[in-house]
Amino acid sequence: MSWDPVYRYVQRIPRGRVLTYGSLAKALRLPGGARTAGRAMAATPSGKGIPWHRVLGERGKVLIREPYASLQRKLLESEGVTMVGFRVDLKRHLWKPPRKIAVKSKAPRKRIQK
DNA sequence: CATCTGACGACCG
DNA sequence: GCGGTCGCCAGAT
Numbered sequence: 001m002s003w004d005p006v007y008r009y010v011q012r013i014p015r016g017r018v019l020t021y022g023s024l025a026k027a028l029r030l031p032g033g034a035r036t037a038g039r040a041m042a043a044t045p046s047g048k049g050i051p052w053h054r055v056l057g058e059r060g061k062v063l064i065r066e067p068y069a070s071l072q073r074k075l076l077e078s079e080g081v082t083m084v085g086f087r088v089d090l091k092r093h094l095w096k097p098p099r100k101i102a103v104k105s106k107a108p109r110k111r112i113q114k
Numbered sequence: 115c116a117t118c119t120g121a122c123g124a125c126c127g
Numbered sequence: 128g129c130g131g132t133c134g135c136c137a138g139a140t
Contacts, residue, residue, distance in 0.1 A: 001137065021122055032136045034122035039137065042121050057122065064121040072121090 003040040006030070009097075010041075013054045015079045017095035018088055020058055027097055038063075054095075060088035 005028055013019055021037040030036040037055070044052045053075040057063040062072050073086055082089045 025122085032122095033134095035120075035135055036122085036137080038121045040121090043138095044121090052121085055121080058124090062121090068121080 003043060006037065006040040007044065007048070007050050010044075010050055010052065010055060012097070013051055013095050015051075016081055016093060018054045018056050018060065018076070018081065018090070018093050019095050019097075020056055020060070020090075021063075022058055023097075024055060034058075056088055060090040060094075062086040062088075 006024065009024065009028060010019070021034040021041070024030075025033045025035075025037040028037075030040070041052055041055050044050050053072040062069050064072060069086060073083060076088065077083060081093050
């Protein structure tokens with residue numbers, strides 16, 4: 001199984017915003033759901049600029065073990081993410097992935113006929 | 115090949 | 128809200 005799609009998706013998460021394993025899995029339709037997203041993140045290649053720290057558990061909880069948990073918290077706070085202990089305030093920082101990519105043209109989009 | 119092990123999450127007490 | 132159980136499934140042992 002190639003985790004590439006997962007990493008590409010994670011790289012789209014803007015600074016200061018976070019995503020959950022569940023929503024990640026759902027967005028990419030990963031078989032096995034959230035846990036599969038977790039496996040992918042656990043295998044995140046280092047040094048590729050992938051913002052792995054922006055992926056959290058349901059309700060914004062940091063689920064990884066030390067010493068990475070502290071690092072993740074630190075990285076998040078460094079980009080302005082407000083946290084309560086090892087939990088992120090999802091109300092403020094949850095990233096809602098855009099359904100459509102930004103449109104450059106101002107012309108109206110064509111309607112897809114049903 | 116048999117088991118174990120999670121960077122999960124829904125459920126239940 | 129917290130801890131335990133269970134389904135999930137690719138890798139590791």
